[in-house]
Amino acid sequence: MKWGIFFCVLIIIGVIILYEWKTIKTYPKKDRITFFILLIIAGALSLFDLPNLPGPVTLLESIFQPFGNFMESL
Amino acid sequence: MEKGKISSLQMGMIMYLTIMSTAILTVPGITAKYAKQDLWLSPIWASLVGFMTLFIVMRLSKNYPQQSFFQICEHTAGLYIGKLVGFIYVCFLAYVTGQIIRSYADFILTVYLPQTPISVIVISMTVLAAFTVIGGLEVIGRVSQIFFPIFFFSIFIIIILLIPKLNLSYLLPIMEDGILPSLKGAIIPQIWFGEFFLIIFLFPFLSDQSKGRKWGMITIFMVLFTFVTANLIVLFILGQNIAGTLYPFLKATLFVNIGDFIENMDPLIIALWILGSFVKITVFYYVTALGIGQWLNLTDYKPIVWPLGILIVQLSFWSLPNLMVINHHDETVNPFLGLLMQTLIPLLLLGISSIKKKVKPVKI
Numbered sequence: 001m002k003w004g005i006f007f008c009v010l011i012i013i014g015v016i017i018l019y020e021w022k023t024i025k026t027y028p029k030k031d032r033i034t035f036f037i038l039l040i041i042a043g044a045l046s047l048f049d050l051p052n053l054p055g056p057v058t059l060l061e062s063i064f065q066p067f068g069n070f071m072e073s074l
Numbered sequence: 075m076e077k078g079k080i081s082s083l084q085m086g087m088i089m090y091l092t093i094m095s096t097a098i099l100t101v102p103g104i105t106a107k108y109a110k111q112d113l114w115l116s117p118i119w120a121s122l123v124g125f126m127t128l129f130i131v132m133r134l135s136k137n138y139p140q141q142s143f144f145q146i147c148e149h150t151a152g153l154y155i156g157k158l159v160g161f162i163y164v165c166f167l168a169y170v171t172g173q174i175i176r177s178y179a180d181f182i183l184t185v186y187l188p189q190t191p192i193s194v195i196v197i198s199m200t201v202l203a204a205f206t207v208i209g210g211l212e213v214i215g216r217v218s219q220i221f222f223p224i225f226f227f228s229i230f231i232i233i234i235l236l237i238p239k240l241n242l243s244y245l246l247p248i249m250e251d252g253i254l255p256s257l258k259g260a261i262i263p264q265i266w267f268g269e270f271f272l273i274i275f276l277f278p279f280l281s282d283q284s285k286g287r288k289w290g291m292i293t294i295f296m297v298l299f300t301f302v303t304a305n306l307i308v309l310f311i312l313g314q315n316i317a318g319t320l321y322p323f324l325k326a327t328l329f330v331n332i333g334d335f336i337e338n339m340d341p342l343i344i345a346l347w348i349l350g351s352f353v354k355i356t357v358f359y360y361v362t363a364l365g366i367g368q369w370l371n372l373t374d375y376k377p378i379v380w381p382l383g384i385l386i387v388q389l390s391f392w393s394l395p396n397l398m399v400i401n402h403h404d405e406t407v408n409p410f411l412g413l414l415m416q417t418l419i420p421l422l423l424l425g426i427s428s429i430k431k432k433v434k435p436v437k438i
Contacts, residue, residue: 009384016380024377031372038381042388050391056169057393060407068406074108074258 002049009046013039075367075375078212079281086289086296087222088214089270092357093297095350096177097266098229099321099343101301102308104405106316109259112249113309113316116259117267117301123417124267124294130420131274132287137427142368143274150426159419160369166415167365168382171358172389173408175199178351179390180397185324186344196387203356204383207363208376211279214360218353228346229300232339233307235330240310261409263301268416270294275361320401359386 016039024035061068080088105113138146143163148156179195187195206213249256273290280286304323308316311326319325323343330339363382367375394400 012384013381016384020377020380027373027377030370031374031377034366034370034372035377035381038378038385042381042384045385045388045392050388051393051395053393055392056165056389057403057407060411061403064407064410067410071261071406071409 006043006046009043013043075373076211076279076364078210078215079279080211080215080276082280082282082285082289084215084219085273085276085280085286086293087218088276088353088357089273089290089293090296091218091222091225091350091353092272093266093269094225094300095347095354096174097263097297097301098304098350099181099323099347100177101263101266102305102322103316103319104262105259105305106309106322107259108261109256110250110317111245111247111309111314112256113259114245114302114305115249115256117263117298117305119257119260120263120267121294121298121301123264123413124270124297125291127268127270127417127420128273128287128290128294130417130424131271131277132290133424134420134427135274135277135286137424137431140278142278144365144369146274146423146427150423150430157369160365163415164362164365164369166411167358167362168386169389171355171362171386172392174351174355174358175386176390176394176400177404178347178355180400181321181347182344184397185321185340193387196390199352199355200359200383200387202352203359204379206352206356207360207379211276211360214353214356217356221349221353225346225350226300228342229304232327232330232342233303235332235336235339236307236311236326238332239329240307241313242310244309244313245306262405265408265412265416267294267297268412271416271420272357272361274420275364359383362386 020035024032102113105116109116134143134146135141138149141149144156144160147159147163150156151159175196178199179192182195183190183192206217270290270293273286277283277286308322308326311329312319312322316322324340327339327343331337359379359382363375363379366372366378366382372378394403
């Protein structure tokens, strides 16, 4: 966990909300919810040490392992 | 959602830059690992995937005119499964965008700016791409209209300058171990030909849809031609040493030397890489943002562009600590993931839609 990265991302999120606030206010509820959910996911992910965290890449590697072995045998 | 219109010619230019920009540098090295001196044959086999993808995309958009890919999913597979497939596609597109930004940053880092932190390179490119994405499809179309001639002619100028250095004997023996090595080498380039799948997102915004098929075909032939030429040039310059190099075309460019005066052409390659990668990243970023908008039926995709930017930067680092891991991942996962998402699932959707058309519900 790196607090520096987390606070940087928090500042960026704050800037994005300030910058988009005027336009996002006029959009319907669904758009606003999507906007904030994406920001929350981004904020939550910045809490972790991402390069060494298992993620979608690890998932795909375990799904495609038989094909990966096939490629290595070529 | 998207009010802009582009012409089919612009679509062709967008697709050419999207595919060729990263392919010309990285693909020959990986192809040569499997195909040895037959690497120039591999793109020809791989282009079959491109033609198939284009055919599927054209048939789908003919069956469901003016509908987004996500609507097509819902029409063919039902509402819930369609939404699920849409979610998988949104995740796939965001993931691919992250990977492309990472490979762009790795090249700049290894070749040009070794002291710069990678996050600076990634974030600066993402911010630039985000501004273009907010500009909309017309802006992307015009950007690629400006960049296409620069990209295309620079590559051919480099190739012409390399002609005195060519050693044609590296080509022999053709098909030493039969056709199989060149087919194995085609497994990697087919990812790039499969990216013609993106046409399905651009097709509803074409002003002259009747010409879409023609320009799609021409783009595939152009990509194929550039691919084969680049592979041949790299082979004629480097011979059997290609397999060990990460960026063979850059290495071949270092051989340009005419009368000790015209030399050191590698900055041109770096400029081309930045220019082409910019278009590629922008197109994938745009398609991801538009895809999320269409998948959730939002009124506009523009507000989610900046939040998505943070996510894409994070995806470009997630589980990818160094270049070794990335290269291993590129060779073992992406060929099958690309084939599955870009060609096989659309083929399945086309199959379901044509069956649905034939079997009409019986009225009681």
